Amino acid sequence: MAYSLPECTAPVAGVIRFKGVFDYAGLAKMVLKWLYDRHYEVTEGKHKHKMSCPHGFEIEREFKGERKINDFIRYKVNFAFHLWDAFEVDGVKDGKKKKLWNARIEIRWGCIVEIDYQNNWDTPFRSKLLKFFANYIIKSDLIVKHMDRLYYDMFKFHTKINKFLGMEASKSVF
Numbered sequence: 001m002a003y004s005l006p007e008c009t010a011p012v013a014g015v016i017r018f019k020g021v022f023d024y025a026g027l028a029k030m031v032l033k034w035l036y037d038r039h040y041e042v043t044e045g046k047h048k049h050k051m052s053c054p055h056g057f058e059i060e061r062e063f064k065g066e067r068k069i070n071d072f073i074r075y076k077v078n079f080a081f082h083l084w085d086a087f088e089v090d091g092v093k094d095g096k097k098k099k100l101w102n103a104r105i106e107i108r109w110g111c112i113v114e115i116d117y118q119n120n121w122d123t124p125f126r127s128k129l130l131k132f133f134a135n136y137i138i139k140s141d142l143i144v145k146h147m148d149r150l151y152y153d154m155f156k157f158h159t160k161i162n163k164f165l166g167m168e169a170s171k172s173v174f
Helices: 023-036 122-139 139-165
Strands: 008-023 043-054 054-068 074-094 096-117
Touching: 008 139, 023 043, 023 054, 023 096, 023 139, 043 074, 054 096, 074 139, 096 122, 096 139, 122 139
Parallel strands: none
Antiparallel strands: 008 096, 043 054, 054 074, 074 096
């Protein structure tokens, strides 16, 4: 059984909500490119496309990525898109005519740093030893070198998605 520290586990670390016209195909390509550029093994978890009401489609799509750091540590990330009232419109983006989507979208992303993903410490005694090892001996190393790096890398990408959708960050008053 693989183990991850409670602080390492963030099933939903960030949420982006947007309503308007955007390039859905470009958004999906951008997420996949980001995962492949960072050497993640990508799988598509869920892909639903259904007519939910007369206002448009409902689309759910999920991308999961796993990256082995070494024989003991693995990163897992996921992106889940959920679109409501979605329909295609003709638009112009970057001076080119494109098929864009007008919809409400929610993008959820999360990341996990998993240790002992190969289940080498699977006996009862070894699992207790692993918990002690992870919580006391290498905890600071896991937090500083792996969890923080992964979370901030994901958060930078969160900002990139906001820019892609045309959302502006609120300016600080300080």
